[in-house]
């Protein structure tokens with residue numbers, strides 16, 4: 001009813017959203033732009049004086065997209081309770097993430113949030129992370145780069161960094177080593193299943209009409225059949241790791257990883273499975289995307305690269321406090337993530353009617369998406385904002401010895 005009413009009021013383009021028509025809303029332009037939603041929204045936002053647009057189409061809920069900082073603060077702080085992730089979001093990732101922190105609201109979220117905040121602020125987990133990072137860099141990443149330098153082979157840095165990030169996040173979350181950065185081994189089936197599951201789950205969110213993936217899921221056909229198989233592999237593999245960790249914990253004390261900590265604290269298998277899967281999902285592609293774009297930007301900004309090298313100096317990688325002191329490197333990372341955010345958008349769903357600080361009226365059930373990106377010029381690599389962003393075609397590099 002709302003959709004029809006709004007559509008009939010705005011049958012042509014308006015400054016606060018895409019062209020909309022009676023009944024279908026902006027379905028056609030959404031479909032046309034479905035492969036470049038980020039660019040499309042960025043363009044529409046740049047035309048809107050309040051940096052907010054309203055998108056309505058047949059088969060999907062009314063969506064408010066905002067890049068307005070006051071609106072973002074309102075949703076994430078001032079009126080946080082009114083903007084949970086919401087069922088429409090958690091439904092998309094629910095089959096994969098279950099009740100993991102990344103996909104729940106309310107009490108379930110709050111308990112896991114407190115647990116995660118506590119664990120990640122402990123000195124012992126921080127030391128474990130830095131030690132893991134140091135080992136992976138010294139024993140795998142540097143030898144791999146040296147190998148590429150000697151052979152003069154072209155290396156896909158994005159692929160290398162994704163493997164690197166997966167090894168780290170698995171070692172920290174599960175206490176197991178998937179040996180992803182060891183290129184002599186085949187890509188582990190768990191990695192392939194994670195890739196398939198996150199890609200198809202992301203496609204659910206981009207579908208012009210949500211009912212279609214739901215019908216495919218009910219009939220277990222096409223991409224939904226592949227998703228179901230990939231999720232089963234992820235769940236079974238992680239449960240297997242949990243069970244073998246439990247057996248190991250009976251005979252020795254914990255190894256310092258997150259899984260050991262959760263099991264030692266007495267949490268059940270199902271809860272722990274969902275929690276660690278959320279951490280792997282949350283930590284893997286975000287960090288590799290951030291590093292890929294940073295290295296690409298540095299290759300274009302030799303001055304900044306030199307300043308980072310000066311700051312690194314003879315610093316040891318094994319000292320967390322010394323890493324924290326690297327303010328120029330931190331500034332470069334922040335700037336790189338501002339230009340190419342690893343998580344380009346994030347949605348919440350309104351529990352009750354509300355009015356955002358810029359005056360946009362939010363109806364109960366509306367989706368509100370916060371969003372931040374600078375348009376890129378044609379010569380630059382293409383930024384692909386699926387669940388987590390990446391660079392189309394990877395970042396191909398040649399490794400040379402620094403003089």
Ligand code: HEM
Nearest residue numbers: 101102113116169278279282283284286287290342343346
């Ligand atoms: C450059 C790296 C990263 C970026 C840009 C990033 C970004 C984000 C964003 C945008 C959210 C959503 C926040 C919200 O909805 O309010 C999030 C949540 C989360 N991230 Fe990260 N993240 C990064 C690295 C990591 C790593 C390394 C881990 C852990 C291994 C991690 C674990 C989580 C978890 C558990 C959540 C859910 C928190 C909650 O719902 O309270 N993230 N992250």
